[in-house]
Amino acid sequence: MAIIECVNIGKIFQRNQALNNFSAFIEENKITGLIGRNGAGKTTLLKIIAGYLKPTSGEVKVFGHNPFNNLQVSANLIFIDEHMTFPESWHLEEIFDSIGLFYPNWNKELALRLLAYFSISPKQTHNSLSKGMRSTFHAIIGLAARSPLTIFDEPTTGMDAAVRKDFYRALLKDYVEHPRTILLSSHLLNEIENILEDILLIKNGTKCLHLPVTELKNYALGLRGKADALNQFLNGKEEFYRENFAPEQSFVVVKNDFSEAELRELKKAGISTAAVPTEDVCVYLTAQSKGGISDVFNRD
Amino acid sequence: MLLNPESAKPIYVQIAEWLEGEILSGNIREDERIYSQYQLAEMFNVNPATAAKGLNLLADNNIVYKKRGLGMFVSPQAREIVRKKRQNTVLKQLVFDLVCEAERLGVSADSLAEMIQEARDQLKGEN
Numbered sequence: 425m426a427i428i429e430c431v432n433i434g435k436i437f438q439r440n441q442a443l444n445n446f447s448a449f450i451e452e453n454k455i456t457g458l459i460g461r462n463g464a465g466k467t468t469l470l471k472i473i474a475g476y477l478k479p480t481s482g483e484v485k486v487f488g489h490n491p492f493n494n495l496q497v498s499a500n501l502i503f504i505d506e507h508m509t510f511p512e513s514w515h516l517e518e519i520f521d522s523i524g525l526f527y528p529n530w531n532k533e534l535a536l537r538l539l540a541y542f543s544i545s546p547k548q549t550h551n552s553l554s555k556g557m558r559s560t561f562h563a564i565i566g567l568a569a570r571s572p573l574t575i576f577d578e579p580t581t582g583m584d585a586a587v588r589k590d591f592y593r594a595l596l597k598d599y600v601e602h603p604r605t606i607l608l609s610s611h612l613l614n615e616i617e618n619i620l621e622d623i624l625l626i627k628n629g630t631k632c633l634h635l636p637v638t639e640l641k642n643y644a645l646g647l648r649g650k651a652d653a654l655n656q657f658l659n660g661k662e663e664f665y666r667e668n669f670a671p672e673q674s675f676v677v678v679k680n681d682f683s684e685a686e687l688r689e690l691k692k693a694g695i696s697t698a699a700v701p702t703e704d705v706c707v708y709l710t711a712q713s714k715g716g717i718s719d720v721f722n723r724d
Numbered sequence: 725m726l727l728n729p730e731s732a733k734p735i736y737v738q739i740a741e742w743l744e745g746e747i748l749s750g751n752i753r754e755d756e757r758i759y760s761q762y763q764l765a766e767m768f769n770v771n772p773a774t775a776a777k778g779l780n781l782l783a784d785n786n787i788v789y790k791k792r793g794l795g796m797f798v799s800p801q802a803r804e805i806v807r808k809k810r811q812n813t814v815l816k817q818l819v820f821d822l823v824c825e826a827e828r829l830g831v832s833a834d835s836l837a838e839m840i841q842e843a844r845d846q847l848k849g850e851n
Contacts, residue, residue: 455771593769600762600772618735619725621773638777641734691824699733 427452427476427573427605428473433482435468435629442468443479444629450607450622457637459608461710466609467505469626470577474503486573501573502527503527504566506559506581510550516561517546519570527569529602535568538594541629542587555582562646563591565597575607580615584629588612592619613703623702627710637702644705649673649695657690664708667718677708727768735770739778744806747787747798754803758788758796785809 426449435443443465450456460466471477472484475491484491491497510519516539518719524530541544544553547601553561563579580588596619599606610616617623617637625633633640644664647654651674662679669675677700682690690697700708727738743759746752759767764775779796782788787805788796799805826836 436753454773596769596771597766600765618768618770619772621771636773637771638734638736638774691820694828 425452426450427487429485430473431483433472433479433484435472435477437479442629443472446482446609446630448624448631450605452604452605454621455606455608455619456622456624457613457620457705458607458624458626459613463630464626464710466626467577470503470575470607470609474501474565474575476503490716499526500571501575502566502569502571503575503577504562504579505577506562508562511595512549512551515547515549516544519550523565523569527571529570531568533571535564538564538567556587559583560587560591567594570598570602570604573605573607577609578611579608580610580612588615592616595619613706614701617702625706625709632709640702640705641699642680644677644700644708645682646675646677646698646700647690648693648698649693652697657686657695665711734776736777736781739764739768739775740781741772743782744787747802748806752798754798755798756798756800757794758798760795
């Protein structure tokens with residue numbers, strides 16, 4: 425069952441079109457990763473789903489209702505990002521208690537245990553936290569609220585590598601025990617891809633790809649070899665990326681629809697094939713042009 | 725961590741192969757219950773849906789069977805199926821790669837066979 429339905433939504437900020445004809449359906453109790461380049465519209469989309477923003481056009485439904493100004497929807501979702509504000513004079517534990525008033529599934533014990541694990545004192549104030557600790561604190565809130573729809577917008581900003589790893593591990597463990605719908609946006613796909621079920625790729629405010637992560641791994645294939653030998657195999661193939669890394673030598677990323685026989689032919693022709701890391705697939709798919717940064721420096 | 729994120733093989737295939745290995749080595753016996761998707765998710769730190777896909781791969785090959793409401797169990801012919809499957813796919817592929825490389829290097833079929841025999845002797849010597 426889809427609990428988030430976006431149909432042709434658009435959002436314009438003054439002159440900037442953040443979302444354009446975006447449609448997607450997100451199913452219940454899945455962890456979906458929202459991936460896109462800077463400025464692709466990730467945060468705008470999440471804020472529209474959370475009911476913080478009103479779309480300029482189109483229709484969005486969360487749990488069957490328009491999320492904007494809707495108490496029933498907001499009681500069932502939590503939106504975590506780095507800009508959450510809390511009263512300055514409150515201790516972290518007091519903040520926890522007030523959150524418990526809003527979220528019926530709130531587990532304060534879990535929140536306090538996580539806080540202790542990450543060496544943050546519950547007697548500190550929100551203001552005194554460092555950037556990474558603040559993100560950790562927000563992430564803990566998102567976990568312990570156990571809200572039916574949990575939205576994390578770049579939850580790991582500022583966290584160090586160890587904390588990021590622990591956080592995702594904690595998220596998965598808690599999800600296994602208490603399945604819920606989780607939407608997660610991040611730049612670092614390779615960190616989260618294993619815990620995701622679906623991936624939603626967004627480019628220039630529109631949906632680029634929405635599929636199970638396990639399929640994305642096989643979505644593209646990297647071919648490396650002599651340029652003219654390579655080109656023979658590329659008829660009718662969808663090409664995502666091409667790099668000429670040495671004279672006559674090319675590296676091409678194409679859609680992976682090769683048959684077993686074709687793959688054997690490739691090997692015979694001395695072309696090596698390689699899996700393309702999911703993160704790179706996303707980079708290629710969301711690139712503005714087919715070349716890379718090197719092209720900026722090539723003036724011929 | 726047993727999984728190799730760099731590998732060309734999808735995570736669910738790696739999980740399926742790990743389970744096959746466990747069956748082949750006798751760590752999980754016939755008619756014994758195999759790990760659930762949730763146990764696997766915890767063990768490998770992957771989404772339960774990914775783990776389920778790995779289990780389904782085994783079920784498709786009749787290596788495990790489903791008992792309604794009880795979970796998945798290792799089928800009586802599991803080891804035989806795994807062995808045949810590995811022979812037909814993994815070994816064949818390795819041999820193909822081997823022959824390709826030999827061709828590229830201009831190694832004849834006879835000297836390749838010799839090298840294989842040498843490797844066999846080496847293995848026996850070590851055991």
